[in-house]
Amino acid sequence: MSKRLLLSVKEISKSFGTVKALSKVNLDLYEGEVVSVVGENGAGKSTLMNIITGIHRPDEGCIFVEGQEKKFTGPLDAINAGISIVHQEMVNCPNITGAENIFMSSIVSSKSPFVNFRDIKKRAAALLANFDGHIDPSTKMGQLSLSEQQVVEIAKALSTNAKIIIFDEPTSSLTEDEVKRLFGIIRKLQENGIGILYISHRMSEIFELSDRVVILRDGTHVDTLPIGDLSEELIVSKMTGRAIGDYCPPKAETIGEIILEVSGYEGVMFKDISFSLYKNEILGFAGLIGAGRTEVMKAIVGLLPSKAGSIKLGGQTYRFNRYPQAIQKGVVYLTEDRKIEGLFLNMDIEQNMSILNLPHISGRVFVKKKLQLSESQKYSRAMNVKASSLQQKVGTLSGGNQQKVLIGNALSVNPQIIILDEPTRGIDVGAKAEIYRNLRQMAASGVGVIVISSDLPEVIGLCDRVCVMYEGKLCGEVTGEDINEHRILQIASGL
Numbered sequence: 001m002s003k004r005l006l007l008s009v010k011e012i013s014k015s016f017g018t019v020k021a022l023s024k025v026n027l028d029l030y031e032g033e034v035v036s037v038v039g040e041n042g043a044g045k046s047t048l049m050n051i052i053t054g055i056h057r058p059d060e061g062c063i064f065v066e067g068q069e070k071k072f073t074g075p076l077d078a079i080n081a082g083i084s085i086v087h088q089e090m091v092n093c094p095n096i097t098g099a100e101n102i103f104m105s106s107i108v109s110s111k112s113p114f115v116n117f118r119d120i121k122k123r124a125a126a127l128l129a130n131f132d133g134h135i136d137p138s139t140k141m142g143q144l145s146l147s148e149q150q151v152v153e154i155a156k157a158l159s160t161n162a163k164i165i166i167f168d169e170p171t172s173s174l175t176e177d178e179v180k181r182l183f184g185i186i187r188k189l190q191e192n193g194i195g196i197l198y199i200s201h202r203m204s205e206i207f208e209l210s211d212r213v214v215i216l217r218d219g220t221h222v223d224t225l226p227i228g229d230l231s232e233e234l235i236v237s238k239m240t241g242r243a244i245g246d247y248c249p250p251k252a253e254t255i256g257e258i259i260l261e262v263s264g265y266e267g268v269m270f271k272d273i274s275f276s277l278y279k280n281e282i283l284g285f286a287g288l289i290g291a292g293r294t295e296v297m298k299a300i301v302g303l304l305p306s307k308a309g310s311i312k313l314g315g316q317t318y319r320f321n322r323y324p325q326a327i328q329k330g331v332v333y334l335t336e337d338r339k340i341e342g343l344f345l346n347m348d349i350e351q352n353m354s355i356l357n358l359p360h361i362s363g364r365v366f367v368k369k370k371l372q373l374s375e376s377q378k379y380s381r382a383m384n385v386k387a388s389s390l391q392q393k394v395g396t397l398s399g400g401n402q403q404k405v406l407i408g409n410a411l412s413v414n415p416q417i418i419i420l421d422e423p424t425r426g427i428d429v430g431a432k433a434e435i436y437r438n439l440r441q442m443a444a445s446g447v448g449v450i451v452i453s454s455d456l457p458e459v460i461g462l463c464d465r466v467c468v469m470y471e472g473k474l475c476g477e478v479t480g481e482d483i484n485e486h487r488i489l490q491i492a493s494g495l
Contacts, residue, residue, distance in 0.1 A: 003030040005067065006195040007052070007083075010199050012061035014047055020046040024061070025221045027214050029164060029195040034186065036198045036206045039216035040428035042398055045199055048216070049166055051460035052197075053085050066163070079105070084157030085166040085287045086150060094142030098152045099124035101141050102159050127155040130188065147178030154185060165189065166197040169426055171205060176289060183209060201428055203232045215239055240430050247433040248317055248461035249440040252280045255464065258449045260417055262300060267308030269295040270472040273309070276449045277417065282439060284463030285452045291469040293452045294336065297419045301333045302327040313416065327356060330416035334406055336425060336452070342406045345395030349387055350376040352394050353406050357412040379408035384434060400431025407438065417448040424458060436462055456485050470494045
């Protein structure tokens with residue numbers, strides 16, 4: 001028995017001013033199918049999803065839902081047609097209950113001045129019962145874990161009788177256990193005949209979940225292929241026009257002297273951490289989520305308290321109690337959460353590029369605007385930030401360009417040591433390649449580079465040496481041919 005065609009996107013085109021975002025893109029989705037949509041940042045994935053969910057109107061082309069042509073005038077039209085989206089960043093109200101979040105649209109649109117809270121709690125519990133684990137619909141959203149919040153978001157989609165659910169980078173903030181739980185939920189949705197559009201930069205997820213893959217490049221539809229006909233190398237080459245081997249630059253040929261020594265660091269989630277960083281190398285920190293990698297680095301730069309320990313830098317011994325002390329000595333930390341902790345999204349590139357360097361570009365009262373501009377131009381060019389101007393708001397940039405701004409801001413203080421936490425999370429392979437080249441150039445120029453990453457291919461391809469943590473302890477160090485997935489996971493699992 002053939003499967004029912006739920007969604008058909010035909011010859012969709014969309015321009016924003018003179019920029020052609022999509023050109024004659026096609027996509028089909030059948031019941032019970034997972035179709036991954038892949039492409040570099042700027043390939044048109046978000047624009048296509050915005051058109052499918054009614055946020056944007058296409059300039060050309062048609063959308064058919066279960067064989068009927070639809071012309072959406074807004075998101076509500078798409079929801080009424082059975083299309084819902086689970087966003088990368090949770091779109092909910094943290095101070096009201098899960099049940100109220102699930103039925104928020106019906107509560108708002110109701111003509112009655114009263115809300116039957118008992119009824120919506122009962123209906124929410126029935127929806128949540130479809131998923132593993134127990135979530136109390138009376139619990140406030142802000143008190144739920146990220147994976148539980150995602151379950152509520154999926155329940156919200158089902159409350160509208162969704163036939164098609166779009167998942168946009170759904171695992172970017174989840175632990176491994178939470179990811180497994182989400183995948184189980186997606187498979188259950190498939191069994192119930194719901195079609196899934198899945199967007200992710202993580203190849204392992206694409207190969208685990210997908211039935212077919214739609215590949216976009218520069219706003220055009222390159223190919224749609226069954227997952228069995230694809231390899232990671234083929235997907236990347238179709239996305240970018242380049243081979244996967246081009247992404248990580250050659251590793252250091254020679255390693256210099258010690259430039260940083262960390263001795264006996266101890267904090268709430270880690271103890272007795274000691275390691276050295278050498279000139280010209282990129283030092284990786286690997287381990288499962290919760291192993292304590294981020295906490296160690298934040299303690300070293302004074303962003304988290306430490307109970308014991310010191311660092312030796314340039315022949316001097318330090319222990320930083322506040323982050324400005326670390327910056328003053330040339331030790332800079334780049335957060336894994338650029339949107340919340342790293343950047344001011346409503347400010348422009350020039351302003352964001354200057355945050356750490358304010359003491360240098362400021363007079364007694366005012367910022368020296370000419371100096372701020374010249375410094376921002378310098379580091380924007382160094383990082384190849386792609387934007388209309390330095391006055392473009394950072395929140396409007398792609399993930400890769402936001403990360404480049406964050407790194408450029410760190411470079412503005414001429415660091416001796418730069419610590420990058422998940423430096424390529426949520427960005428496409430092309431932007432990754434640029435950042436990898438920049439990190440290698442920094443290391444070659446004498447800047448000490450430490451990379452915390454949960455992306456094993458990144459750790460293996462980029463790092464000259466890897467420290468592996470397990471449950472707050474530094475349990476091993478690998479170099480050379482030992483930098484491989486089997487060895488790193490063995491140590492990271494405490495084996």
